[in-house]
Amino acid sequence: MNEDFYVGYVPKAPAVLAKRVTRIATGLVLAGLAAGALLIFDQPPFAVSKFEYGEYREYSGVIEEWPCPILRTSDAGFLLVAPGKHGLAGSVRGFEGKSIRLKGSLIERGSDRMLEVVPGSMTETSLVRVQSTTGPIDLGSVTLRGEIVDSKCYLGVMNPGSGKVHRDCAARCISGGAPPAFIASDASGESRTLLLVGPDGRALNREVLPFVAEPLESPGELVRSGSTLVLKADPAQFRRLSGID
Numbered sequence: 001m002n003e004d005f006y007v008g009y010v011p012k013a014p015a016v017l018a019k020r021v022t023r024i025a026t027g028l029v030l031a032g033l034a035a036g037a038l039l040i041f042d043q044p045p046f047a048v049s050k051f052e053y054g055e056y057r058e059y060s061g062v063i064e065e066w067p068c069p070i071l072r073t074s075d076a077g078f079l080l081v082a083p084g085k086h087g088l089a090g091s092v093r094g095f096e097g098k099s100i101r102l103k104g105s106l107i108e109r110g111s112d113r114m115l116e117v118v119p120g121s122m123t124e125t126s127l128v129r130v131q132s133t134t135g136p137i138d139l140g141s142v143t144l145r146g147e148i149v150d151s152k153c154y155l156g157v158m159n160p161g162s163g164k165v166h167r168d169c170a171a172r173c174i175s176g177g178a179p180p181a182f183i184a185s186d187a188s189g190e191s192r193t194l195l196l197v198g199p200d201g202r203a204l205n206r207e208v209l210p211f212v213a214e215p216l217e218s219p220g221e222l223v224r225s226g227s228t229l230v231l232k233a234d235p236a237q238f239r240r241l242s243g244i245d
Contacts, residue, residue: 049109049156056103056118060125063095066136067195067230068179068203071100071115077227079114079179079195080104081152087177088117089203101125109155111227112193116152136230139222144231145241146184148196148212150174154181155193167213180208182218182231194222194231207235215241 013021061073069080069092080088102122104115150173153161160166162183174180180196198204199220220233 047109047159049159049161050106051108051116051156052106055105056121057106058101058103059115060099060101060127063092063098063100064226065089065092065096066201067197067225067228070226070228071102072226076113078104079112079151079155080117081114081178083116083119085152085173085176085178087179089177091117091122095124099125099127101127107152107156109193112155114152114155116157135225137224139224141219142222142231143217143219144182144184144194145215145217146182147215148208149181149183150178150212151181151193151195152178154183162213164213170212171209174205174209174212177205180204180212182216182233192229194229196231196233199232199234201232204235211235211238211240217241 012018059071059073059078061071061078064070064072064077069088071078071080080092082088082091100122101124102115103118104121105118107114107116147162148170149162149166150170152173153166153169155161158166158169161170182194182196183191184194186192196204196208198207217239218231218233219237220231223230223232
């Protein structure tokens with residue numbers, strides 16, 4: 001009889017057939033591991049960012065309401081947001097130019113900083129002395145290519161906080177009041193975070209949701225407010241860039 005013939009109910013496969021199957025199975029496992037390793041090493045590294053979740057520090061400065069809530073201190077400007085997927089615009093309305101003390105958790109990516117403010121911790125004070133900015137400076141018309149993100153996640157709450165994998169979360173954060181931002185590269189190829197507002201300077205919200213996490217080209221006016229870059233743009237003029245990841 002042919003000893004290599006194997007029937008399923010027989011306890012053991014013939015030795016030659018068993019060796020062949022073992023080699024094939026081992027090869028498939030090793031090939032899978034190698035493919036997984038290549039995929040891992042081919043992925044770009046996460047951005048250097050942080051979110052000091054649960055760590056609360058006290059900060060003092062002057063409130064600026066435009067282009068979004070900002071705490072301007074003697075050496076930095078901190079974007080302000082509420083916990084969860086919520087902005088802070090309603091809580092700072094009417095506090096423009098006032099000295100404030102608050103508690104918050106630091107969110108940081110590169111030179112961009114944000115605070116998740118502890119509810120009820122914001123109090124007015126007369127002890128803060130911060131040199132006021134000279135007002136918005138118009139840097140001229142631009143046409144930029146980039147991506148719309150929600151600034152809170154992008155700056156460090158999530159990693160990655162951009163791209164298609166983050167689209168649904170970004171849409172919810174922007175809907176809740178987190179300031180939208182336009183991420184573009186400067187002449188040196190370095191990514192820059194530009195807060196995104198309408199052509200008249202008003203806050204943008206649901207108008208930008210259809211364009212979140214997609215490669216875009218947008219004309220607009222570039223403005224500097226203190227150390228913050230702002231892009232005044234009309235969502236009706238956004239142009240999707242197909243075929244660009």
